Amino acid sequence: MTADRWAQELRPYGLLVVAPETWEEDERALILRAVQRMAQALGGAEGMQRALGNVRLEKRKEGGGGLYAFWPRPPWMRILIGAPILHQQPEWLGEVAVVHELAHAWDARTANIAARVLGRPGRIVRELVRFVGEEPGPTWYGSGFSGLRRTLRAAGEQWAETVAAYLYPEYIAHLSSCPAEQEWPQRVGLAEHPRPGLGIRHRIYVEGRFGEIRLLTTNGDPSASLTE
Numbered sequence: 001m002t003a004d005r006w007a008q009e010l011r012p013y014g015l016l017v018v019a020p021e022t023w024e025e026d027e028r029a030l031i032l033r034a035v036q037r038m039a040q041a042l043g044g045a046e047g048m049q050r051a052l053g054n055v056r057l058e059k060r061k062e063g064g065g066g067l068y069a070f071w072p073r074p075p076w077m078r079i080l081i082g083a084p085i086l087h088q089q090p091e092w093l094g095e096v097a098v099v100h101e102l103a104h105a106w107d108a109r110t111a112n113i114a115a116r117v118l119g120r121p122g123r124i125v126r127e128l129v130r131f132v133g134e135e136p137g138p139t140w141y142g143s144g145f146s147g148l149r150r151t152l153r154a155a156g157e158q159w160a161e162t163v164a165a166y167l168y169p170e171y172i173a174h175l176s177s178c179p180a181e182q183e184w185p186q187r188v189g190l191a192e193h194p195r196p197g198l199g200i201r202h203r204i205y206v207e208g209r210f211g212e213i214r215l216l217t218t219n220g221d222p223s224a225s226l227t228e
């Protein structure tokens with residue numbers, strides 16, 4: 001597939017690629033796989049656009065991924081993907097990083113403009129925190145803890161990692177052999193929640209968010225919007 005074809009293919013998902021010709025062929029294939037896996041759980045490309053709105057997708061040479069919840073030019077949101085995260089072993093770890101950023105964009109769509117400018121979480125993250133109670137997130141980075149404290153910023157990562165763990169069970173399997181990923185629940189006083197893994201409350205919550213978009217996309221009123 002040519003770079004232009006690829007960029008066109010991503011449009012119905014709400015993704016506007018900057019400088020498609022700078023993405024290598026294997027990078028383009030990886031992005032498409034990640035987007036398709038997430039979209040499938042949202043009821044297709046239309047569901048994905050309904051959930052996330054339009055997002056500008058840009059590659060950078062160094063660094064990891066990042067979301068600008070507010071970017072001062074249309075389409076107002078911007079995801080940056082560092083080239084190193086697209087070249088990992090196993091390769092699908094790059095897909096995990098991509099859906100992680102897409103999950104941040106999804107939450108940002110449920111925040112008002114002031115919250116987005118200030119980088120504060122949206123409704124999805126705030127409701128996640130209330131719903132899961134003391135149950136920690138699936139991975140140390142997405143545990144909901146920053147050091148020994150729960151913070152709203154860490155809750156944003158908790159949501160993004162919950163989406164990643166839900167869409168990529170192989171991610172959790174991959175982390176299971178890592179001692180650091182097994183030790184942290186004890187450190188934060190929640191040893192009764194073995195990790196890494198998606199706790200039942202996290203699973204119910206994330207399934208619910210995917211399910212409500214899927215429902216609207218397959219039988220819903222096309223003018224309905226979840227973003228207010």
Ligand SMILES: [Zn+2]
Binds near residue numbers: 104
């Ligand atoms: Zn993140």
